[in-house]
Amino acid sequence: MNLGILQYELGILQILNQEGIKYEVLNELPAQYSDPIIINRELSSSELNIVKTLLKNRGAILIDAKNLLKLIPGKFRKKKISYLVNDHTEIFSNILGIELELPGYINKNQIFATEYENGLIVALPFNIAEAVTDCRSFRKPFLSDLTKRYPNEIVAAINKGALRTLIINSIRWLYQKLNRPYIHLWYYPQQYQSIFAVRIDTDFSGKDSIERTFELENKTELKFTYFIHTQYLFDLPQIPKDFQIHCYEHKVYPDYERNYKNIFQAKQILESFGINPIGFASPYGFWNKNLQRALEDNNIKYSSEFSLAYDDLPFYPIINNTLSCVLQIPVHPICIGRLLHAGISPQNCVSYYFNYFITQLIKREPMIIYDHPNRVTQFYEVLYEILHKAKGLPNIWLTTLTEYYYWWIKRLKIFNEASWTIENDILNIKTSHTTADIALHIIFPNNEEAFITLKNGSYNLKNLTKKKIIRLDFTDQDIRKYKNLHSFQTKTQISFFTLANKILKYTKRRKK
Numbered sequence: 001m002n003l004g005i006l007q008y009e010l011g012i013l014q015i016l017n018q019e020g021i022k023y024e025v026l027n028e029l030p031a032q033y034s035d036p037i038i039i040n041r042e043l044s045s046s047e048l049n050i051v052k053t054l055l056k057n058r059g060a061i062l063i064d065a066k067n068l069l070k071l072i073p074g075k076f077r078k079k080k081i082s083y084l085v086n087d088h089t090e091i092f093s094n095i096l097g098i099e100l101e102l103p104g105y106i107n108k109n110q111i112f113a114t115e116y117e118n119g120l121i122v123a124l125p126f127n128i129a130e131a132v133t134d135c136r137s138f139r140k141p142f143l144s145d146l147t148k149r150y151p152n153e154i155v156a157a158i159n160k161g162a163l164r165t166l167i168i169n170s171i172r173w174l175y176q177k178l179n180r181p182y183i184h185l186w187y188y189p190q191q192y193q194s195i196f197a198v199r200i201d202t203d204f205s206g207k208d209s210i211e212r213t214f215e216l217e218n219k220t221e222l223k224f225t226y227f228i229h230t231q232y233l234f235d236l237p238q239i240p241k242d243f244q245i246h247c248y249e250h251k252v253y254p255d256y257e258r259n260y261k262n263i264f265q266a267k268q269i270l271e272s273f274g275i276n277p278i279g280f281a282s283p284y285g286f287w288n289k290n291l292q293r294a295l296e297d298n299n300i301k302y303s304s305e306f307s308l309a310y311d312d313l314p315f316y317p318i319i320n321n322t323l324s325c326v327l328q329i330p331v332h333p334i335c336i337g338r339l340l341h342a343g344i345s346p347q348n349c350v351s352y353y354f355n356y357f358i359t360q361l362i363k364r365e366p367m368i369i370y371d372h373p374n375r376v377t378q379f380y381e382v383l384y385e386i387l388h389k390a391k392g393l394p395n396i397w398l399t400t401l402t403e404y405y406y407w408w409i410k411r412l413k414i415f416n417e418a419s420w421t422i423e424n425d426i427l428n429i430k431t432s433h434t435t436a437d438i439a440l441h442i443i444f445p446n447n448e449e450a451f452i453t454l455k456n457g458s459y460n461l462k463n464l465t466k467k468k469i470i471r472l473d474f475t476d477q478d479i480r481k482y483k484n485l486h487s488f489q490t491k492t493q494i495s496f497f498t499l500a501n502k503i504l505k506y507t508k509r510r511k512k
């Protein structure tokens with residue numbers, strides 16, 4: 001059997017596709033089931049009795065607290081949840097905090113995770129689908145010890161990578177308590193622990209700063225992906241580089257028509273240089289539904305907008321309950337400009353990124369950073385040092401956004417084609433895939449893990465090389481700092497920046 005989900009719903013499927021965990025859409029609630037079941041719709045009163053029987057029969061469920069309230073009345077109270085913060089429980093592994101700003105139901109613990117009757121329950125305080133498909137964006141502060149001010153940027157309201165981790169940790173916790181191994185398709189080729197890629201947006205850049213960026217690329221022996229601001233493009237060298245679209249005019253519009261035209265114009269210019277772009281990164285990282293539709297209609301294959309998501313695995317965005325065909329590849333939203341703006345010295349920028357790299361690597365999350373040619377020109381040595389540090393990290397795939405796109409869609413294809421089951425310590429894999437670039441990751445109830453290349457055959461789990469899983473360790477001080485991000489003082493600081501930005505924009509407009 002596989003993980004059960006009660007109903008077909010795109011929000012939870014997004015998370016399961018990112019994770020690469022096999023699932024079964026059940027539609028009807030069974031009274032007995034060996035794997036955990038995600039209850040992702042409201043339960044009728046007759047179904048409540050089935051849940052009770054399921055739990056008596058050693059069943060395990062992931063549910064939202066509003067739904068669980070019908071089963072265990074009086075447990076939770078209605079509350080707006082501004083954020084969740086690490087409480088040293090296993091379900092918060094590798095998560096310092098999650099910004100939500102959603103209505104929910106909470107009890108004395110943030111996450112209700114318990115043995116119940118003979119079964120197991122994890123109840124999340126919010127609605128999973130609502131959180132996963134959330135498209136709001138806010139100006140948000142980011143943690144840094146390097147200055148009193150917080151670097152900030154307009155980004156997705158909910159940190160989607162952390163949200164996904166919380167949902168997956170909940171599922172993993174249920175498997176662990178059921179004393180069953182947990183298995184999913186690994187996030188990276190072979191057994192790399194993360195990836196590193198660089199996105200360069202060529203905002204208003206002239207030939208000199210772009211060439212300086214090529215120099216940096218050559219010196220580091222990395223490959224960058226260039227998102228070209230085509231209005232300022234007069235020449236492109238006849239060398240094979242990863243050139244994609246930033247925009248024609250450096251703007252994102254609320255409507256479909258102007259977004260479509262802006263992308264179309266940029267695409268035509270790149271095509272005149274013999275380039276067939278498939279990738280896009282929007283100006284300012286802004287995102288809206290009409291932009292996504294305009295990308296689809298321009299036949300763009302992937303895009304990258306931190307107003308929709310950041311620091312997450314790739315996914316296909318959900319618009320009005322349909323799946324977009326343009327893959328979102330999230331990046332880390334803080335570039336050097338944002339750090340300098342917060343008063344961080346150029347040399348300390350290196351520390352900021354190094355800290356980010358180490359954190360992502362331990363979490364096994366992607367590290368994709370972005371910057372601009374004018375910053376390369378200004379802070380060439382600083383950027384070189386940052387990239388050099390990333391290059392020196394162990395077991396990471398140094399790649400480009402475009403390469404990662406192609407690998408990710410291959411992973412998705414294999415996820416749909418292949419199947420695997422575990423019975424009495426024997427792993428059976430059925431697949432037509434033959435190369436060694438896709439692996440399965442297995443987590444055992446004793447918190448050990450193993451990797452195995454995805455290839456047709458039967459394998460004894462006892463023969464796999466296992467090692468202890470390493471997780472991020474958050475101190476009480478880290479947790480206090482995270483809470484402080486949401487303090488009145490920080491909020492005032494952020495609203496000051498928001499206001500300052502508005503005034504700046506207004507005066508710019510008046511000058512025109």
Ligand SMILES: [Zn+2]
Binds near residue numbers: 203
């Ligand atoms: Zn830009």
